[in-house]
Amino acid sequence: MGQHRAEHRGSRRDRADRRSPSSVATPRAAGRRRATAAPRTTSLLPRLSTLATGRRPGGAAARWRHRLSVVPGALGVVALVAAGTGAVTVGEQAPGDAITASAAARAISAGTSAQGRVGQSTAGGSDREAALSRDSERQALQDAAQARLERAAEEQAAERNAELKSLGRAAEARAGEIAKNQWVLPTTGYHLTARFGMAGGLWSSDHTGLDFAAPSGTPIVAIANGTITETGYAGAYGNQTIMTLDDGTEVWFCHQTTIGVEPGDKVAAGQQIGTVGTTGNSTGPHLHLEIRPGGGDPVDPEQALAFHGLTP
Numbered sequence: 001m002g003q004h005r006a007e008h009r010g011s012r013r014d015r016a017d018r019r020s021p022s023s024v025a026t027p028r029a030a031g032r033r034r035a036t037a038a039p040r041t042t043s044l045l046p047r048l049s050t051l052a053t054g055r056r057p058g059g060a061a062a063r064w065r066h067r068l069s070v071v072p073g074a075l076g077v078v079a080l081v082a083a084g085t086g087a088v089t090v091g092e093q094a095p096g097d098a099i100t101a102s103a104a105a106r107a108i109s110a111g112t113s114a115q116g117r118v119g120q121s122t123a124g125g126s127d128r129e130a131a132l133s134r135d136s137e138r139q140a141l142q143d144a145a146q147a148r149l150e151r152a153a154e155e156q157a158a159e160r161n162a163e164l165k166s167l168g169r170a171a172e173a174r175a176g177e178i179a180k181n182q183w184v185l186p187t188t189g190y191h192l193t194a195r196f197g198m199a200g201g202l203w204s205s206d207h208t209g210l211d212f213a214a215p216s217g218t219p220i221v222a223i224a225n226g227t228i229t230e231t232g233y234a235g236a237y238g239n240q241t242i243m244t245l246d247d248g249t250e251v252w253f254c255h256q257t258t259i260g261v262e263p264g265d266k267v268a269a270g271q272q273i274g275t276v277g278t279t280g281n282s283t284g285p286h287l288h289l290e291i292r293p294g295g296g297d298p299v300d301p302e303q304a305l306a307f308h309g310l311t312p
């Protein structure tokens with residue numbers, strides 16, 4: 001292999017020796033194989049070799065300068081190679097010999113790199129186009145990401161709006177109930193054990209209220225909006241809370257374990273006022289509820305509740 005390469009180099013040098021300086025066809029082709037797309041610089045090589053060996057200094061040198069002024073980027077590199085090559089040539093070759101093949105290769109290579117730099121500067125337009133293309137791709141990606149973010153934000157805003165509308169509707173409904181003074185049942189988890197008007201040994205007369213049996217401590221809530229007017233122990237009624245509605249109706253809550261409000265407190269329907277108990281004349285924990293319109297005689301709580309849409 002090595003031998004074959006040496007023979008090849010030799011033959012090429014022979015051709016270069018036979019060649020006249022103006023004939024540049026063969027080395028230009030050889031240069032293209034070694035380094036692509038450097039025709040302008042390789043075309044100078046024969047003249048370079050002429051310069052290096054001192055042959056034809058006049059017209060060739062003028063063309064040199066002219067060419068190099070056209071290609072300033074190549075000047076420094078090729079001139080540098082020419083200087084180096086001159087030293088090598090003088091030391092190793094006969095004075096009449098032209099530039100060596102390896103020096104030519106170096107010159108071509110150097111010229112190519114010079115041409116490459118020139119090409120880079122003159123090809124700046126396409127570089128800019130590529131950069132612009134990359135920029136527009138980046139911009140497109142950023143736009144797409146931005147669009148996704150905006151869509152997500154819009155969806156979140158829509159969800160929030162829907163939630164707010166739902167809350168608003170609930171508040172309106174609640175406000176409507178308050179405005180209508182909607183009643184609510186006084187406790188939960190109960191079962192009725194005695195109705196209004198029932199006769200029995202526990203009462204001195206017929207039963208004056210409605211009994212909600214529930215575990216001791218079960219919350220008791222106001223059945224409507226109103227004001228607490230009496231609280232405390234009341235004999236057979238045990239711990240008692242009386243609230244008065246806006247129309248003057250009194251609501252009595254009896255046998256409580258605890259009382260959670262004081263006279264004068266404004267309470268709303270559903271607000272806790274105490275807990276279920278078995279204080280007073282009672283055989284087990286339950287809420288005794290009485291309804292007394294205008295503070296007078298008791299009426300049937302079931303009917304009063306039914307009048308307000310409730311079925312205990």
Ligand SMILES: [Zn+2]
Pocket residue numbers: 194207209210211287288289
């Ligand atoms: Zn009762």
